[in-house]
Amino acid sequence: MFLLAALLLCGAPAGAQEPVTTPSSIGPLSVETVAGGLRSPWGLTFLPDGRMLVTERPGQLRIVSMSGTVSAPVAGVPPVFARGQGGLLDVALAPDFDSSRLVYLAYAEPREGASGTSVARGRLVEQDGSARLDDVQVIFRQSPATGGSNHYGSRLVFARDGTLFVTLGDRYSLRDQAQNLGNHIGKVVHIAADGAVPGDNPFRERNGARPEIWSYGHRNVQGAALDPATGHLWTIEHGARGGDELNRPEAGKNYGWPVISYGRDYSGAALGEGTEKAGMEQPVKYWDPSFAPSGLAFYTGTLMPQWKGDLFTGGLAGTRLVRLRLDGVRDQVAEEEVLLADLNARIRDVRQGPDGALWLLTDDPSNGRLLRVAPAD
Numbered sequence: 001m002f003l004l005a006a007l008l009l010c011g012a013p014a015g016a017q018e019p020v021t022t023p024s025s026i027g028p029l030s031v032e033t034v035a036g037g038l039r040s041p042w043g044l045t046f047l048p049d050g051r052m053l054v055t056e057r058p059g060q061l062r063i064v065s066m067s068g069t070v071s072a073p074v075a076g077v078p079p080v081f082a083r084g085q086g087g088l089l090d091v092a093l094a095p096d097f098d099s100s101r102l103v104y105l106a107y108a109e110p111r112e113g114a115s116g117t118s119v120a121r122g123r124l125v126e127q128d129g130s131a132r133l134d135d136v137q138v139i140f141r142q143s144p145a146t147g148g149s150n151h152y153g154s155r156l157v158f159a160r161d162g163t164l165f166v167t168l169g170d171r172y173s174l175r176d177q178a179q180n181l182g183n184h185i186g187k188v189v190h191i192a193a194d195g196a197v198p199g200d201n202p203f204r205e206r207n208g209a210r211p212e213i214w215s216y217g218h219r220n221v222q223g224a225a226l227d228p229a230t231g232h233l234w235t236i237e238h239g240a241r242g243g244d245e246l247n248r249p250e251a252g253k254n255y256g257w258p259v260i261s262y263g264r265d266y267s268g269a270a271l272g273e274g275t276e277k278a279g280m281e282q283p284v285k286y287w288d289p290s291f292a293p294s295g296l297a298f299y300t301g302t303l304m305p306q307w308k309g310d311l312f313t314g315g316l317a318g319t320r321l322v323r324l325r326l327d328g329v330r331d332q333v334a335e336e337e338v339l340l341a342d343l344n345a346r347i348r349d350v351r352q353g354p355d356g357a358l359w360l361l362t363d364d365p366s367n368g369r370l371l372r373v374a375p376a377d
Contacts (some may be wrong), residue, residue, distance in 0.1 A: 006204065015235075018032075018322040019032035024307045024337070024338070024339055025306075026304060026307065026375070027375060029374065030342070030373070030374050030375065030376040031340065031371055031377070032371065032373075033288060033357075033369050033370070034064075034067070034369075034372050035068040035069075035070055036062055036367055036369045036370075037366070037367055038054065038056055038062070038364075038367070038368035038369065039364070039365060039366060039368060040057035040363060041054050041056055041057075041348060041349070041361040041368040041369075042055045042056070042088065042361070043090035043091040043106075044165060044349045044351050044359060044360070045091050045093055045351065046351065046354055047097075048097065050354050050355070051063055051064065051066065052064045052065075052066075053074075053091050053093075054070075054087060054368070054370065055088045055091050055105070056087075056088060056368075057086075057088055058080075058087055058088070058105075059077060059079070060077070061073060061074040061077050061091065061105070062074065063131055064128055064370060065121030068174075071131065071260075074124075074133060075132035075265055076133030076136055077105065077122050077133060078105070078107065078136055079109075079110060080107045080108055080109065081108040081109060081110040081149070082193070083149040084149025084150055085108075085150050086115055086149045086152055087106075087107065087108055088107045089106045089108070089153070089155075090106040090154055090155050092157070094121070094158075094193060095158050095193075096162075097124055099310070100123070101123045102122070102124075103121065103122060103123075103133060104164070105122075106155070106156050107119075108152045111141075113147070114145035114146050115145055115152075116141060116142040116145035116146070116152075117141075117152045117153055117168050118138055118140060118141045118142065119140040119195075120137060120138045120139065121136070121139055122134060122135055122136035126312060138197050139183045139194060140166060140212070142168050142185070143183055144183060146174055147173075148171060148173050149168030152169050152171070153166070153167040153168045153169040154167050154168060155220055155222065155223060155235075157192075157224045157225060157233060158226070159190075159226065159233070160226070162193055163192055164191050165188060165190055165214065165233055166189045166190075166191065167188050167218070167221035167222075167224050167237075168186065168187050168189060168216075169219070169220040170185050170219050170220060170257065170258075171185055174222075175187075175219070178257050179216065179258075181208065181213060181216060183210060184210055184213070186216060186219060187210075188215045188216075188218060188233070188235065189193060189210075189212040189213055190212065190213075190214035197211040197212055200251075202251040202252030203252065209282065209340070210311070212270045213252065214250035215253050215255060216250060216253055217256055217257045217259070217281075218239060218257055219240075219257045220238040220294065221236070222238060223294055223314075224294065225297050225311070227298060227330060228298055229298050229309060229330060232250055232330075234247070234311065235247050235248075235249055235294040235296070237293075238259060238290065238292055238293065239262065239263035239266045239286070239288075239290050240271065241266055241268070242262060242289050243262040243263025243288060244263075244281035244290045244291060245284075245287075246283055246285040246286070246290075246293075246311075246324070246333065246353075248331060254279060254281060255280070256272075256280040256281065258272050259272040259280060260276060260277050261275070262283070262286040263288060263290065284331065284332060284333060285324070288345075290303055290317060291318035292318060293316075294313070294314050294316050294347065295313055295314045295347065295348060295350040295351075295360075296311065296312070297351050297352055297358070298312075298352075299352055299358070299361070301352055301357075302356055303357060303374060304374070305373040308371050309326065310324060310326070311324040311325075311326065312350045313350060313368065314346075314349065314350050315347055316346040316347070316348065316363060319344055320338050320339065320347070321338075321340045321347055321360065321373070323335075323336070323338075324336055325337075339373075345362040345364070345369070346364070347361070348362065353372070355371050355374075356374070357373060357374040358372075358374070359373075
């Protein structure tokens with residue numbers, strides 16, 4: 001593991017700033033604050049022209065230029081439950097966005113005194129300097145809704161065939177339900193682009209099971225990405241006190257939470273039945289102590305060719321960017337590198353930009369930042 005440092009960026013004003021440099025295994029990196037003043041930014045995706053859609057957890061969707069200009073809120077975003085960890089979460093473009101203009105949002109939805117993770121889609125319309133979502137439809141609702149404001153998930157990842165993976169948290173108070181196939185608590189679900197159930201889902205024909213479920217026994221998955229080399233889904237999830245997990249969820253499999261875990265409860269008490277049990281999958285990698293991973297991206301660019309094929313994830317409690325190199329079979333981690341360890345910022349999302357740089361969101365209620373990470377000149 002390489003332990004690396006970055007210059008401290010705390011207290012920086014909103015807007016673009018001169019880049020700072022920090023070392024890495026491929027030489028000095030430039031870390032540029034492209035935009036600031038964002039309110040708890042959570043999800044990021046790139047439009048075809050290089051601009052970005054960025055979600056803010058209080059409920060705003062923004063369009064941000066690559067030079068850092070931040071738009072007024074996009075109209076038409078559905079109401080969100082913006083309390084605790086809830087609010088407007090991930091954003092993704094439909095695979096046919098160029099023709100459909102469809103944008104997908106994952107968010108905590110208010111529901112009659114409770115809330116739950118939902119997915120909506122709408123058509124992005126830009127006209128006369130403003131933007132809105134038209135024809136917004138909710139295509140999926142996590143069931144059941146519950147009180148509290150924790151552990152919503154939630155990331156959106158399109159598979160190669162145009163179907164959609166959605167990660168769903170255990171809502172904290174319902175963690176035992178992550179083992180129950182009769183609900184969506186602590187699950188990864190797999191749906192068609194319109195919310196329908198694909199014909200090859202593993203529990204589609206099982207009585208009493210929710211047909212949308214792909215895998216189960218998850219705690220709070222806040223990072224997900226599709227391996228460009230294999231098409232397999234990868235996820236990364238929060239443990240409690242320790243036990244963060246990197247997984248490669250497969251159809252119908254049980255990833256153990258809360259029966260098995262490499263962490264302990266926040267009280268210090270042991271969790272479940274230990275770290276292994278027949279019929280339950282082991283993580284590809286776990287971390288103890290926890291660094292609260294969020295965001296997950298495979299690097300495929302040529303700007304930093306030494307890192308091609310590697311995974312990147314951010315850290316919230318453990319403020320850092322983590323690089324993971326997979327082995328030749330692409331089912332185990334062969335190398336780990338910690339980057340930006342002295343950034344002193346909670347990294348919420350990680351994406352590769354069309355320019356080949358890594359683009360990061362830092363989590364702060366009033367001065368969240370959009371960062372660009374690339375080789376220093």
